[in-house]
Amino acid sequence: GAVVSQHPSRVICKSGTSVKIECRSLDFQATTMFWYRQFPKQSLMLMATSNEGSKATYEQGVEKDKFLINHASLTLSTLTVTSAHPEDSSFYICSASSTEEQYFGPGTRLTVT
Amino acid sequence: KQEVTQIPAALSVPEGENLVLNCSFTDSAIYNLQWFRQDPGKGLTSLLLIQSSQREQTSGRLNASLDKSSGRSTLYIAASQPGDSATYLCAVPSGGYQKVTFGIGTKLQVIP
Numbered sequence: 131g132a133v134v135s136q137h138p139s140r141v142i143c144k145s146g147t148s149v150k151i152e153c154r155s156l157d158f159q160a161t162t163m164f165w166y167r168q169f170p171k172q173s174l175m176l177m178a179t180s181n182e183g184s185k186a187t188y189e190q191g192v193e194k195d196k197f198l199i200n201h202a203s204l205t206l207s208t209l210t211v212t213s214a215h216p217e218d219s220s221f222y223i224c225s226a227s228s229t230e231e232q233y234f235g236p237g238t239r240l241t242v243t
Numbered sequence: 244k245q246e247v248t249q250i251p252a253a254l255s256v257p258e259g260e261n262l263v264l265n266c267s268f269t270d271s272a273i274y275n276l277q278w279f280r281q282d283p284g285k286g287l288t289s290l291l292l293i294q295s296s297q298r299e300q301t302s303g304r305l306n307a308s309l310d311k312s313s314g315r316s317t318l319y320i321a322a323s324q325p326g327d328s329a330t331y332l333c334a335v336p337s338g339g340y341q342k343v344t345f346g347i348g349t350k351l352q353v354i355p
Binding site: 136162164172173174176179221223225227231232233234235236237239 | 287
């Protein structure tokens with residue numbers, strides 16, 4: 131099956147700094163990638179839809195200036211959490227789509243201290 | 244707006260038992276439904292993708308059914324094993340190209 135990787139798997143950063151998370155489709159080209167956030171004991175919430183070569187589409191309530199998304203190629207999308215705060219601590223998961231199925235990355239655990 | 248409900252929220256069964264997980268959704272105009280497994284602190288593993296034209300999809304000990312008209316899907320796990328312990332999520336298309344809405348999941352524990 132299709133493989134999606136994320137890097138890093140865990141990151142701890144200080145409040146006020148920025149952190150970048152990478153999402154790569156390893157064996158297929160993904161014109162669309164999705165970024166989700168998952169808080170403890172809650173389901174995945176879609177943050178934004180990322181299309182290669184164009185601006186991301188953000189869900190209602192997600193600050194686009196805080197969560198910068200870049201989809202520079204058909205195999206790579208990045209999420210940058212700018213000026214991170216403790217409330218941004220969460221599990222971030224990306225997915226890449228091929229036809230109708232989404233393939234999910236292993237997730238990145240972000241802890242902001 | 245698509246809303247997805249999964250029942251039960253948690254389930255504990257002895258090893259070897261057959262079990263059914265339920266997923267219901269409010270907007271039945273869907274083209275597929277996907278079941279995932281999530282282990283603690285991990286990403287999602289796709290289990291089954293069932294198209295709207297299908298009523299069932301099987302993979303090993305797993306069988307997913309879909310009834311669009313009633314807005315329901317079930318995931319049947321036969322002869323459960325401790326390794327099946329995980330949270331099971333269903334995901335349903337929710338408007339927009341390939342956007343999906345997830346249920347909160349059913350946390351399954353299979354006791355040896």
